[in-house]
Amino acid sequence: MSAPSTPLRLGIAGLGTVGIGVVKIIQAHADLLAARAGRPVQITAICARDRQRNRDADLSGYDWVDRATDLATREDVDVVVELIGGDEGIAKDTMELALDNGKDVVTANKALLAIHGQALAERAEAAGRVIRFEAAVAGGIPVIKTMTESLAGNRIRRVMGVMNGTCNYILTRMQSAGLPYETVFEEARQLGYLEADPTLDVGGIDASHKLAILSSIAFGTRVAFDGVEIEGIERVSIDDINRAADMGYRIKLLGVAQMTARGLEQRMSPCLVPADSPLGQLEGGTNMVVIEGDAVGQIVLRGAGAGEGPTASAVLSDIIEIARGVRMPVFGQPAAGLASPQPARTAVPAAYYLRLTLADKPGALAKVATVLGDGGISIDRMRQYGHESGEAPVLIVTHKTTPEAIEHAMEVLPRTGVITGEPVELRIEEV
C-alpha cells in the first residue's frame, strides 16, 4: 500500500534455464511488475559459471561478478536470487552470506532446503531476513503459498503429490507406448529430461526433497528429509503398468505425508491410483499436489512442474512479495517453534496390488490364498491369467490392510514353493 517507490534490487546467482527465465520476465514485464509490486524491480548484478555462453537474453545492463558470494556482500543488492542448485557448496555459502549481510533470499533450491532448511530458517530469522522458495516445489504451482497462507486456518490431514515431472513422463510414456523402463529411461536421457545424476529423479530423491519441505509447512515440524521412506521408479515394470491398467489403475510416483498418532509418515513410492482420479489422469511432465485440510476438504493444484517459464513465474512471485513488503517466517511459523517430528514408518492401512507368478502345481492358488488369509489379508479382487510357459501370472487387489501384514506375506510367499520369481507389491493410495 505505502510501498516505497525505491526499486527492489536483485542479484541473480545462476543463469541456467530458470535464471534466464527470471531475467526475461523482468525485462519484458517491467511496468506490469512495478504496478503489481508497488515499486520497480531491477537486476543489479548477475553471476554464472560460464560468462561466454550464449544465453538468448541481453545481459549487458548488469554487473557481472566472478563469484556468487560476491552478490551477497554488495551494497546495491537487496535480494539474492539463488538459482545455482546443490545442497552444499557455493549455493549454501551464497545463501548464508546473503542472510548474514542483511539480504533477503529467493531460491528454487529444494535439496538445500530439504537438508539444511532448519538451520537456514533460524539464520534468516536471527538476521530478520526472509527466504522464499515457491519455485522449489512443483515449479509454477503455488503450493508453498497455498499451504503457508491460504490453508493457514486448517489442520492439514494429508499432503500428496506427483512432483517429479521426469518420473511421470517415464511412467506415462511406458504406458502409452508399451515400452519397458530401460528404453524410456534412455529416451528421457536423450531428451535432456534427466538430472546429471539420474538417481535424483528416478530414485525419487528430488521428489522427496519437495515432500519433506511440504511436510514441514503442513505439520509445523522441522523439515525431515531423513524421515522420508523413498522408493524410486526403477523397479516399475511395463507388466505392472499394463496389469494395473487392466484393473482400472495407473502407477504414479506419489509422495504422501500425513501425521498419525505414531508420528510423521512421509513416503515417496510408486503407487496405484484410480485411472479416473485427478492424479491418475496426470500425463507427462505435469505436476499435481493434493492437500487435505480439516476445514477446506480437498484442494487440488495442477500445473507445469518445471521448465523456464513456470519456474521463473514462481521465482517472480517471491520477488514481488518481498517488493511488496511481505515478511513471512520461512516455513510459515517461527523456526524456533517448529517441533522435531517423530518419523514413523508407514502404518496407515491401504489396499495393495500384488502380482505373483504361480508355478504350475495343483493347489498353488489355494496356498497363496491361505498365506494371505493367515496374515489377516482379505482379497478384494483377483485375476489369474492364462498359463504362459506353464506359469500363471496372478493379480490380487487386497482389501485395506497394514503395510506390516503385506511385508510379512511378501516374506512368506516365496517360501511356499508355489510361486516363481519375486512377488511384486504396490500400495494403492486413496485419492
Added chain:
Amino acid sequence: MSAPSTPLRLGIAGLGTVGIGVVKIIQAHADLLAARAGRPVQITAICARDRQRNRDADLSGYDWVDRATDLATREDVDVVVELIGGDEGIAKDTMELALDNGKDVVTANKALLAIHGQALAERAEAAGRVIRFEAAVAGGIPVIKTMTESLAGNRIRRVMGVMNGTCNYILTRMQSAGLPYETVFEEARQLGYLEADPTLDVGGIDASHKLAILSSIAFGTRVAFDGVEIEGIERVSIDDINRAADMGYRIKLLGVAQMTARGLEQRMSPCLVPADSPLGQLEGGTNMVVIEGDAVGQIVLRGAGAGEGPTASAVLSDIIEIARGVRMPVFGQPAAGLASPQPARTAVPAAYYLRLTLADKPGALAKVATVLGDGGISIDRMRQYGHESGEAPVLIVTHKTTPEAIEHAMEVLPRTGVITGEPVELRIEEV
C-alpha cells in the same frame, strides 16, 4: 516475523453457515492460528439477524450487538468480517463504515465487490485499510491469492472456471440421472442448494459476479460486472446433454475472461468442454478455476466452492494475513491505477455445437450445409439421427468460426423452411 503479540480482534457480522464456520475454526484451532499468525486471533463481538436461533456453537464469550454497523465503530474491533451478503443495504453500510473507522474488512460478498468494488477499493485505500475477499470466489480454492500474488510475474491470457456449484450439480445430475432440467432444479431447491432468488444461481449471475472480480485482478482493470455477457443454464436441455456426451463433451456453466485487441471479453454461458478434460470431469458442487499466464502456462485449481468449512477456510486465510501484517491493494494494484476496461462482445473464434431438427423434406440437409458454407462455417463432424416422427435431429460440430458467423447462421437457418423448432448453438471452449 516481528508481528505484535497483541491479539487481532474480530467483529463478525452474519452468523449463517459461513459465519459459524469461522467461529468454530477460531475456537477449535486457537493455538494453531496463533502460531501461524504470530499473534492470537480473537472474536470480540458478533451480530446476526436472529439472536435466538440455535447455531451449534458456543457464542457466550462474545458481545452481541444489535446492528452490524455497530461492529464498525467499536474500539475493540480491528477487523470487521462481513458475512451478511447482498450488494446493497446493511452489508455495504457496514463495510463502508468499518473502513471509515479504520478497520480492515474481510468479506465473502461477491455481489457487493462485483458491483461496488472500485468505489470500495478506493475508499479502503484512502483510509489506509485493506479489504480481503478470498471467500468471495470459488469458496475454499485460493484463487484470489493465486492470481494476485502467485502469478504476479505473468501477463494473464485467460481465466476461466466453473464457479457455481449449484449449476454444476444440476448439470451433472441431469446427465447422470437422465432427468430434465425442471426436475433437477426442483430437487436442488428441496435440498437447499439454491439461493432465495434462484436466478442468482441458474441465471449465471452469481458466477458472473465472481468472474468480474477475477477479470479485474487478471487484467488490472476496474471490476466490470456490466461487461459480462451472461447466459444461465435454464435453456440447457437433457437432449443437449445427451447429444453432447455422444460427441465426447460435457456441458458446463463456464465463465471465461480474456483481454483481446478489441477489449475485455467476459462471458458466462453453458459451454461444451471435452469430457476427458479437467473441467469436463468436474462433478457436483466442486469448483474449478483455470488460469493461463504467459510464463506459467496453465494452472488448474480445484476444490469445494461452497459450504461451511471451505468458505470459512478462505475467510480465515484472509484474517491470518491481516494478523501477519500483510497489506495488499484490494485488487492487487492501487485502485486509482486500474484502467476502465473496454467491454467487448465475444469475438474470439471457437468451434460450435449446433443441434437442429430437420423437417422430413428432400434436400433438407443440403440446404443446412449450404447456409453454413455460405456463412463461412465449415463442418468438423456431423451426425444425423434416425427419423423420429418424421423429424430428424442433426448434430453438427463446426470448425473454429466466429460468434458473428454463428449468430448469422442461427438467424438464417429457420428461414430455410427445412428445420423445425429453434436451432440450438453452444460454444465449445478449448481447455
